[in-house]
Amino acid sequence: MNPDLVLQNWQLFASGVWMTLQLTFLSLLIGFLIALPFGIMRARRVKYISPLINGYVYLFRGTPLLVQLYLIYYGFSQFEAVRESILWPILREAWWCALITFALNSGAYATEIIRGAISTTPKGETEAATALGMSPFQVTSLVLVPSALRRALPQYGNEVVFMLHGSAVASIITIQDILGAGRTLNAKFYVAYEGFITAALLYMAITFCLVGIFRQLEKRFLKHLDLKR
Amino acid sequence: MKKTLCAAAMTFATLAGAASAADLKICVEGAYPPFSETATDGSVVGFDIDIANALCADMGKSCEMLKTDWDGIIPALLERKCDAIIASMSITEERKQVIDFSGKYYNTPGRFVGKDGMSEDDLSGKTVGVQRGTIHQAFMEGEFPDVELKLYGSQDEVYLDLVAGRIDASMADSIAQLDGFLNTEAGDGFGFFGGSYSIPKYHGDGAGIGVRKADTELRDAFSTSISNIRTSGEYETINSKYFAFDIYGG
Amino acid sequence: MADLISYMPLLMRGMVTTILLAILGLALATVFGGLGAAGKLSGGRIAKRVVWLYTSIVRGIPDIVMLLLLYFGGQRLINDIGGMLGWDYVELSKFLSGVLTIGFIYGAYLTETFRGAYLTIPRGQVEAAQALGLRPFTTLIKVSIPQLVRFALPGYANVWQVLVKSTAVVSIIGLQDLVGLANDAGKTVRQPFVFFSFVLLAYLCITFVSTTLFDWLERRTALKTHES
Numbered sequence: 001m002n003p004d005l006v007l008q009n010w011q012l013f014a015s016g017v018w019m020t021l022q023l024t025f026l027s028l029l030i031g032f033l034i035a036l037p038f039g040i041m042r043a044r045r046v047k048y049i050s051p052l053i054n055g056y057v058y059l060f061r062g063t064p065l066l067v068q069l070y071l072i073y074y075g076f077s078q079f080e081a082v083r084e085s086i087l088w089p090i091l092r093e094a095w096w097c098a099l100i101t102f103a104l105n106s107g108a109y110a111t112e113i114i115r116g117a118i119s120t121t122p123k124g125e126t127e128a129a130t131a132l133g134m135s136p137f138q139v140t141s142l143v144l145v146p147s148a149l150r151r152a153l154p155q156y157g158n159e160v161v162f163m164l165h166g167s168a169v170a171s172i173i174t175i176q177d178i179l180g181a182g183r184t185l186n187a188k189f190y191v192a193y194e195g196f197i198t199a200a201l202l203y204m205a206i207t208f209c210l211v212g213i214f215r216q217l218e219k220r221f222l223k224h225l226d227l228k229r
Numbered sequence: 230m231k232k233t234l235c236a237a238a239m240t241f242a243t244l245a246g247a248a249s250a251a252d253l254k255i256c257v258e259g260a261y262p263p264f265s266e267t268a269t270d271g272s273v274v275g276f277d278i279d280i281a282n283a284l285c286a287d288m289g290k291s292c293e294m295l296k297t298d299w300d301g302i303i304p305a306l307l308e309r310k311c312d313a314i315i316a317s318m319s320i321t322e323e324r325k326q327v328i329d330f331s332g333k334y335y336n337t338p339g340r341f342v343g344k345d346g347m348s349e350d351d352l353s354g355k356t357v358g359v360q361r362g363t364i365h366q367a368f369m370e371g372e373f374p375d376v377e378l379k380l381y382g383s384q385d386e387v388y389l390d391l392v393a394g395r396i397d398a399s400m401a402d403s404i405a406q407l408d409g410f411l412n413t414e415a416g417d418g419f420g421f422f423g424g425s426y427s428i429p430k431y432h433g434d435g436a437g438i439g440v441r442k443a444d445t446e447l448r449d450a451f452s453t454s455i456s457n458i459r460t461s462g463e464y465e466t467i468n469s470k471y472f473a474f475d476i477y478g479g
Numbered sequence: 480m481a482d483l484i485s486y487m488p489l490l491m492r493g494m495v496t497t498i499l500l501a502i503l504g505l506a507l508a509t510v511f512g513g514l515g516a517a518g519k520l521s522g523g524r525i526a527k528r529v530v531w532l533y534t535s536i537v538r539g540i541p542d543i544v545m546l547l548l549l550y551f552g553g554q555r556l557i558n559d560i561g562g563m564l565g566w567d568y569v570e571l572s573k574f575l576s577g578v579l580t581i582g583f584i585y586g587a588y589l590t591e592t593f594r595g596a597y598l599t600i601p602r603g604q605v606e607a608a609q610a611l612g613l614r615p616f617t618t619l620i621k622v623s624i625p626q627l628v629r630f631a632l633p634g635y636a637n638v639w640q641v642l643v644k645s646t647a648v649v650s651i652i653g654l655q656d657l658v659g660l661a662n663d664a665g666k667t668v669r670q671p672f673v674f675f676s677f678v679l680l681a682y683l684c685i686t687f688v689s690t691t692l693f694d695w696l697e698r699r700t701a702l703k704t705h706e707s
Contacts, residue, residue, distance in 0.1 A: 083393060093395070208539060260663070
């Protein structure tokens with residue numbers, strides 16, 4: 001192990017960390033925007049739409065993220081029609097392919113989390129809101145969703161870490177994220193672990209920060225559920 | 230329960246102890262046509278492999294080909310996963326600090342490949358794909374600093390993205406690109422452009438066989454065998470199976 | 480499509496490798512998980528620390544990074560130890576690296592599953608067994624473990640589903656599993672879409688079959704209640 005090698009190339013890793021954070025959080029954000037309406041519709045069992053959402057969720061949760069990424073990056077570009085479509089300027093970039101794959105993946109997992117949280121909301125909460133004269137839209141947006149999201153927090157925290165770790169496969173399609181930086185270091189200096197160990201430590205540090213943040217959030221938003229005696 | 234445990238233990242033992250009976254294990258790559266590519270049945274074939282087999286036969290040793298990703302090929306040698314690298318690896322000063330090389334077994338220059346009609350003057354600001362950790366990466370970083378570089382794990386992936394239009398050009402070995410890409414169906418509409426580069430600082434002294442520094446005997450044995458198959462005509466037979474001219478170089 | 484069919488025997492071999500990798504990985508994870516849970520539940524301070532360290536490391540590092548570290552770093556470790564003990568070269572194969580990585584990672588998750596399940600067993604039952612004069616070991620085998628299976632099964636099934644998907648990353652060290660072979664073949668014949676679609680379907684099949692199997696197991700081991 002040669003720590004100097006890592007220190008001399010710290011910029012490689014700094015830009016890697018930035019890339020990883022960027023991909024992870026944008027994917028989570030887009031994924032969440034997909035999951036919120038989908039989760040509500042699934043919990044409500046909306047006709048015709050629910051089965052479609054089920055299919056999407058099943059496909060993305062039932063298969064490896066790596067294969068999804070391969071399919072979107074290498075698979076789609078096989079077709080002339082895709083390469084000549086207006087989507088090509090986006091699908092041409094490895095970064096966008098990774099973002100699209102990760103966002104769809106995170107969306108599927110978050111849909112399931114939100115659906116679960118909504119369907120376990122006590123009937124009394126929404127009944128009380130209706131009794132107070134709220135419209136169905138108000139009940140959903142002011143009572144049902146905020147209450148469900150709070151209770152979904154611990155599971156969503158797991159999903160955030162899952163996405164951070166999942167994003168490491170981006171290095172396979174030429175993206176210089178944390179693992180990409182590690183692999184480049186290894187390839188350039190013909191070493192076997194310096195890059196990987198550094199990458200592992202960086203991922204660990206970020207994971208523990210995220211876990212800490214979610215613990216604080218849970219303390220704040222789940223205070224009312226604290227059953228500690 | 231006991232039976233299952235026993236079975237599991239035995240499976241592990243066989244897997245762990247699956248040391249090969251071959252005298253030498255050779256690391257090859259498998260994604261660098263026509264030098265090294267993966268056949269339908271999963272085996273690796275190509276110029277590098279034929280040369281490897283000829284050298285082993287000449288040395289009177291049995292060899293086993295071990296498919297290894299380019300990224301991990303030098304670590305694999307250092308960690309004794311294999312005893313030699315025969316993977317079109319150029320002999321460079323940088324690599325010589327880590328491993329040792331036999332004499333070259335071929336030497337061909339590097340060239341750009343892009344859409345027909347491209348020229349080197351168009352390159353500035355464009356994207357060029359190279360295989361990560363190759364002489365071509367070092368060359369591009371040194372000589373074309375204003376070109377955006379994209380690093381790939383294998384040369385096959387560079388071709389895929391060149392056809393897809395994700396990169397504007399590829400920089401790699403000329404012969405590899407000619408037979409591995411330009412002469413295939415996918416290479417329609419693409420061609421060489423710019424100069425033929427063979428700058429010792431970047432490109433080294435041709436492709437050699439990599440061995441661990443301690444294995445000087447093995448290194449010399451490979452060097453001897455290379456000249457043996459050159460004189461016996463074996464090299465020429467293999468060469469003409471893949472290429473129209475002698476790629477050994479001057 | 481014709482290409483896919485001509486590569487089918489190879490892909491099927493890859494699928495066998497993937498399934499074998501997953502099953503052996505799960506077996507190893509079960510061992511690690513059992514040890515981890517035992518350490519956490521009844522071990523001393525040091526055992527508890529070790530288990531804590533183990534689960535923290537696993538939670539912090541992506542599977543793909545862990546795999547690369549183990550494949551390259553693990554070999555160095557074996558070489559160094561082997562050198563000291565005067566062994567011959569012992570190869571850490573790609574398949575074995577995959578099994579070890581998967582077992583190591585998911586063992587940490589199973590530690591939690593098993594611990595949680597053990598804590599669900601009502602205390603009174605163990606006390607009752609003791610009162611009846613059963614020895615601690617007999618109590619474990621006849622009372623605790625059968626119920627542990629029942630309570631741990633849903634969590635175990637979840638870990639398995641995640642574990643199966645994790646096998647895909649082992650292809651990046653060059654293992655000829657389903658993903659690795661489809662990747663090579665898809666690039667060779669320049670039809671990655673067809674080959675990766677096939678891989679997606681294959682994984683969906685594995686997921687579907689194992690969900691059905693675990694559901695059946697859960698029903699079989701479930702407590703008989705008045706509702707059922």
